[in-house]
Amino acid sequence: MPTLPHAIIIGAGFTGCALAHDLALRGFQVSVLERGEIASGTSGRTHGLLHSGARYCVNDLEAAIECIEENKILRKIASQCIEYNGGLFIGLNDADLEYLPKFLAGAETCQISIEQISPEKALILEPNLNPALLAAVMVPDGVFDPLRLALAFAASAAENGVRFFPHHEVQEMVFDGGGNIGGVTALNKHTGNLYEFRGDITINATGAWAGILASLAGVDVPIIPTPGVMVAYDKRLVNRVINRLAEPGDGDILLPQRRMVVIGTTSFEVEDPDYIPLDKNQINQMYACACQLVPGIAYALQRGAYVSARPLIKTKMVGRSLSRTFKCYDHKESENIEGFVTITGGKATTCRIMAEKTADLVCSKL
Amino acid sequence: MVWTIELCIARQKAGSERHYQTYQIEIDPDEYVLDAVEKAWAFYDRSLTFRHACHHSTCGACGMLVNGVEKLTCITPIRSVVQDKGRLLIEPLRNFPILSDLVVDTSSMFNNLNKVSFNQVASLPAACLPYESEQPEHAHPEYERLVDCIECGMCISACPISLTSSDYIGPAVLAAAQHESIQSLSPRILEVVDNKNGVWRCHSAYECSAVCPSGVEPGWRIMKMRQAVIAHRIKSFFSSD
Numbered sequence: 001m002p003t004l005p006h007a008i009i010i011g012a013g014f015t016g017c018a019l020a021h022d023l024a025l026r027g028f029q030v031s032v033l034e035r036g037e038i039a040s041g042t043s044g045r046t047h048g049l050l051h052s053g054a055r056y057c058v059n060d061l062e063a064a065i066e067c068i069e070e071n072k073i074l075r076k077i078a079s080q081c082i083e084y085n086g087g088l089f090i091g092l093n094d095a096d097l098e099y100l101p102k103f104l105a106g107a108e109t110c111q112i113s114i115e116q117i118s119p120e121k122a123l124i125l126e127p128n129l130n131p132a133l134l135a136a137v138m139v140p141d142g143v144f145d146p147l148r149l150a151l152a153f154a155a156s157a158a159e160n161g162v163r164f165f166p167h168h169e170v171q172e173m174v175f176d177g178g179g180n181i182g183g184v185t186a187l188n189k190h191t192g193n194l195y196e197f198r199g200d201i202t203i204n205a206t207g208a209w210a211g212i213l214a215s216l217a218g219v220d221v222p223i224i225p226t227p228g229v230m231v232a233y234d235k236r237l238v239n240r241v242i243n244r245l246a247e248p249g250d251g252d253i254l255l256p257q258r259r260m261v262v263i264g265t266t267s268f269e270v271e272d273p274d275y276i277p278l279d280k281n282q283i284n285q286m287y288a289c290a291c292q293l294v295p296g297i298a299y300a301l302q303r304g305a306y307v308s309a310r311p312l313i314k315t316k317m318v319g320r321s322l323s324r325t326f327k328c329y330d331h332k333e334s335e336n337i338e339g340f341v342t343i344t345g346g347k348a349t350t351c352r353i354m355a356e357k358t359a360d361l362v363c364s365k366l
Numbered sequence: 367m368v369w370t371i372e373l374c375i376a377r378q379k380a381g382s383e384r385h386y387q388t389y390q391i392e393i394d395p396d397e398y399v400l401d402a403v404e405k406a407w408a409f410y411d412r413s414l415t416f417r418h419a420c421h422h423s424t425c426g427a428c429g430m431l432v433n434g435v436e437k438l439t440c441i442t443p444i445r446s447v448v449q450d451k452g453r454l455l456i457e458p459l460r461n462f463p464i465l466s467d468l469v470v471d472t473s474s475m476f477n478n479l480n481k482v483s484f485n486q487v488a489s490l491p492a493a494c495l496p497y498e499s500e501q502p503e504h505a506h507p508e509y510e511r512l513v514d515c516i517e518c519g520m521c522i523s524a525c526p527i528s529l530t531s532s533d534y535i536g537p538a539v540l541a542a543a544q545h546e547s548i549q550s551l552s553p554r555i556l557e558v559v560d561n562k563n564g565v566w567r568c569h570s571a572y573e574c575s576a577v578c579p580s581g582v583e584p585g586w587r588i589m590k591m592r593q594a595v596i597a598h599r600i601k602s603f604f605s606s607d
Binding site: 036037038039040043044045048079080081082083084085143145146147148150167169189190191192230232236239256257258259260262274275277278280303304305306 | 379398404405409417421422423425466485487509510
């Protein structure tokens with residue numbers, strides 16, 4: 001029997017864990033190296049919205065369709081970490097009302113099952129909504145626990161033989177004679193020992209850190225870490241996800257989670273995603289946005305505030321686009337380095353399809 | 367506003383003795399203890415290991431001892447545990463094996479939670495404590511939510527019985543068993559809780575309830591579980607089969 005190909009995945013966020021699961025199902029030996037623990041980067045700090053796709057159904061149909069398809073799949077395969085109570089888009093002014101017909105048409109095109117309801121009915125369903133609302137549309141949004149979603153993929157992967165190495169930080173790429181990558185060296189931070197991992201393919205799944213990791217291989221992956229601020233309050237004032245019925249913008253999603261509600265988010269660029277200080281102005285901005293959707297936030301206390309760095313891809317990239325929502329770079333094509341692939345971008349809701357398409361690419365290379 | 371604090375962190379690599387290392391950290395007192403630990407890692411010492419994920423108390427990864435008390439560090443504001451120019455002591459949770467620095471191995475707890483089939487999502491009424499003030503009118507039973515227990519292990523860290531006996535299954539698991547047995551007390555759950563390392567081992571110190579960051583009330587749940595076990599025994603005694 002031929003030996004199974006060995007894939008080394010760097011990064012145990014949503015992408016790394018879902019990819020490990022997918023590759024294991026395809027018969028790969030897989031090792032996942034993570035410098036922290038599972039989901040201790042961007043993934044853990046995500047907002048927690050299981051997108052229905054409605055947010056994108058006007059401006060980005062492809063992303064919207066991908067979201068609603070993945071939404072249904074995740075509800076089947078990871079229901080143990082999802083609060084599924086649906087969501088509402090609410091209109092609060094004339095501009096929102098102008099957006100409404102575009103929104104309804106977009107949702108229909110993308111086959112997202114929505115239902116427009118009267119403001120009165122919306123207030124019966126969610127009594128803490130801003131009573132001045134003018135329009136309301138129900139959508140199939142949900143909320144997930146970020147760590148547990150990553151762990152769900154990781155646990156299935158581990159069950160299928162994937163080996164996870166948390167607290168193992170990659171130090172160097174191991175090049176074979178021909179300038180191709182045959183593995184990595186990693187520092188076990190529990191012991192301080194250095195280990196070499198050899199593999200047939202090394203996959204950079206480090207998200208906002210993808211550029212930094214790729215530079216170890218002498219490769220340029222121009223990622224701009226683009227963080228957003230989220231604020232949690234200590235009262236579960238709604239049971240559904242509350243979205244502003246408007247073009248996607250700052251602070252327009254308020255979601256329930258356990259006994260909290262969480263508002264998000266903003267968008268700004270940083271160079272180093274390792275430590276991003278909390279900006280009080282943005283926390284105040286989120287508070288104001290949350291109060292617009294649900295005025296009762298004024299009677300809740302801030303429970304937490306955090307920043308999560310999205311991996312935004314610089315435009316004009318030569319990389320192959322497997323989908324508009326994420327990108328996968330085969331460094332054989334761009335830099336003639338065999339054995340090294342970078343996957344980045346995407347969103348939590350679409351992590352499964354992202355992993356599936358990356359695994360397709362990996363298989364086509366071997 | 368920026369404070370300067372002395373962040374004193376317990377350090378320990380596998381196989382070596384614990385020592386303490388101090389970092390001078392400049393930080394806004396409205397930021398959280400976890401932010402200070404992350405800052406120490408980012409700017410001073412990349413060999414420091416700690417656990418964290420969600421940074422807003424939904425995941426339970428970042429429980430640590432802060433000045434000797436169990437705290438979920440992501441929601442513990444700096445100003446609530448130290449003053450400007452003060453010293454803040456950070457240590458790993460107790461009663462779990464230490465992997466390194468602030469990282470403990472909680473796998474025994476997770477394996478035991480599996481034994482009682484603990485589910486993280488429940489209907490909204492079932493996710494709340496039964497004695498909580500009346501649910502709001504809009505809390506239809508078909509709504510669901512993630513339950514209160516975030517599996518942080520802080521109750522086990524604070525429990526004096528867990529300290530003396532590693533065989534004790536611990537408050538987190540007993541609370542989860544109680545949560546799962548509200549509808550029916552299955553033989554599987556009885557087997558886990560009705561023995562000398564289960565529900566009868568608790569000495570009612572209620573430290574678990576005191577440190578729980580999420581309102582699970584493990585102490586109350588353990589007492590409730592005992593009532594259920596006794597009721598079950600009496601019923602079994604009188605039932606003819």
